[in-house]
Amino acid sequence: MIRTMDIICNGEQRTVEEKSTLTDLAASLDLDPQTLVAEINGRIIEHNNFINRELRDGDRVELIRFVGGG
Amino acid sequence: MLTIADTRFTSRLFVGTGKFSSSRVMQEAIEASGSQMVTVALRRVDLNNPQDDIMQALDRERIHFLPNTSGARNAEEAIRLARLARAASGTAWLKLEVTPDPRTLLPDPVDTLKATELLVKEGFIVLPYMNADPILALRLQDAGAAAVMPLGSPIGTNQGIKTAMQVEIIIEQARVPVVVDAGIGAPSHAAQAMEMGADAVLVNTAIAVAGDPVRMAHAFKIAVEAGREAFEAGLGRTSKTASASSPATGMLNANLDFIQN
Numbered sequence: 001m002i003r004t005m006d007i008i009c010n011g012e013q014r015t016v017e018e019k020s021t022l023t024d025l026a027a028s029l030d031l032d033p034q035t036l037v038a039e040i041n042g043r044i045i046e047h048n049n050f051i052n053r054e055l056r057d058g059d060r061v062e063l064i065r066f067v068g069g070g
Numbered sequence: 071m072l073t074i075a076d077t078r079f080t081s082r083l084f085v086g087t088g089k090f091s092s093s094r095v096m097q098e099a100i101e102a103s104g105s106q107m108v109t110v111a112l113r114r115v116d117l118n119n120p121q122d123d124i125m126q127a128l129d130r131e132r133i134h135f136l137p138n139t140s141g142a143r144n145a146e147e148a149i150r151l152a153r154l155a156r157a158a159s160g161t162a163w164l165k166l167e168v169t170p171d172p173r174t175l176l177p178d179p180v181d182t183l184k185a186t187e188l189l190v191k192e193g194f195i196v197l198p199y200m201n202a203d204p205i206l207a208l209r210l211q212d213a214g215a216a217a218v219m220p221l222g223s224p225i226g227t228n229q230g231i232k233t234a235m236q237v238e239i240i241i242e243q244a245r246v247p248v249v250v251d252a253g254i255g256a257p258s259h260a261a262q263a264m265e266m267g268a269d270a271v272l273v274n275t276a277i278a279v280a281g282d283p284v285r286m287a288h289a290f291k292i293a294v295e296a297g298r299e300a301f302e303a304g305l306g307r308t309s310k311t312a313s314a315s316s317p318a319t320g321m322l323n324a325n326l327d328f329i330q331n
Contacts, residue, residue, distance in 0.1 A: 009117065010114050010115060010116075010117050011114075012117065029115075029117055029120070030120070031115060031120060032123065035123035035125060035126070036115070036158070037112075037154050037157045037158035039154065044153055044154060044157045045157075046157045046158075047158075062114055063114070063115045063117075064112055064113065064114055064115065064154055064158065065112070065113070065115055065123060065124075065125075065158065066110045066111065066112060066113075066123070066124050066125055066137065066158060066159070067088075067110070067111050067112070067113045067121060067124055068086075068087035068088040068089065068090060068096065068110065068111065068124055069086060069087060069088045069109055069110055069111025069138055069140050069274075070086030070087070070088045070089075070109055070111075070138070070140070070225065070226075070252075070272070070274030070275065
């Protein structure tokens with residue numbers, strides 16, 4: 001049986017599989033990690049470290065990227 | 071040539087990437103502007119409506135990325151955004167913006183100075199957006215700002231250089247480049263800033279919301295070049311009374327004594 005856990009991603013609660021990484025999370029949201037930077041519980045994770053960062057129950061994740069601005 | 075933090079720019083027009091109707095219009099407008107430095111903002115991805123990635127739309131080989139900290143209401147938020155911007159872009163360049171009041175979007179001088187001091191220590195190349203306050207410009211310069219960016223008028227208002235007197239003093243005193251930012255609503259405003267001796271201008275809204283953003287970007291390009299050329303050529307003095315352009319001597323004869331000196 002697949003075990004799941006709950007995280008908060010960009011303010012919304014989401015359920016992900018246990019041991020899933022930031023790369024998995026980005027893929028499940030159809031986002032290219034190359035275009036992102038993440039913050040987990042206030043700590044910055046660069047996209048090349050997404051693969052190494054396993055999510056933990058209760059993590060507060062922010063997925064952030066550049067948009068047009070002045 | 072304009073040099074900021076040892077980087078040389080042949081164009082003195084910086085362009086913001088907000089408010090364009092599409093990525094394609096933005097790309098074409100940047101191309102037409104000749105700009106080599108564009109600003110971008112950082113935002114949380116809207117998971118229900120993820121937009122296209124702007125980094126793919128910009129050729130970073132040719133165009134310098136200047137992430138901003140827009141949305142930050144205090145030094146702490148600006149520092150957080152700055153660190154995220156560096157992690158996301160790989161560049162330490164930063165347009166520091168601290169705007170606590172959403173109505174005016176005027177910059178907080180105290181927190182802007184505080185954030186500049188800290189971010190310079192962390193190795194950022196900081197270009198702070200600031201009110202047109204000559205003393206603050208010196209304080210920011212002393213704190214290690216790579217350039218200062220005084221406002222012409224509030225962001226997005228297209229009102230032009232309402233702060234001309236102050237900006238002139240800033241330009242006169244600054245040892246770092248002065249980039250007039252915000253409120254530049256027409257090419258004539260950009261030319262005015264350049265004639266005053268500004269090192270560069272940053273324009274976003276006036277181009278992005280123009281009827282034809284691509285042509286407007288070109289209009290700004292040539293206005294900035296004209297203004298700079300005029301500054302380097304040296305403008306004539308202004309006076310209250312007339313000074314004839316035609317010779318005042320060698321008039322023809324008595325019948326024409328009304329034009330006699």
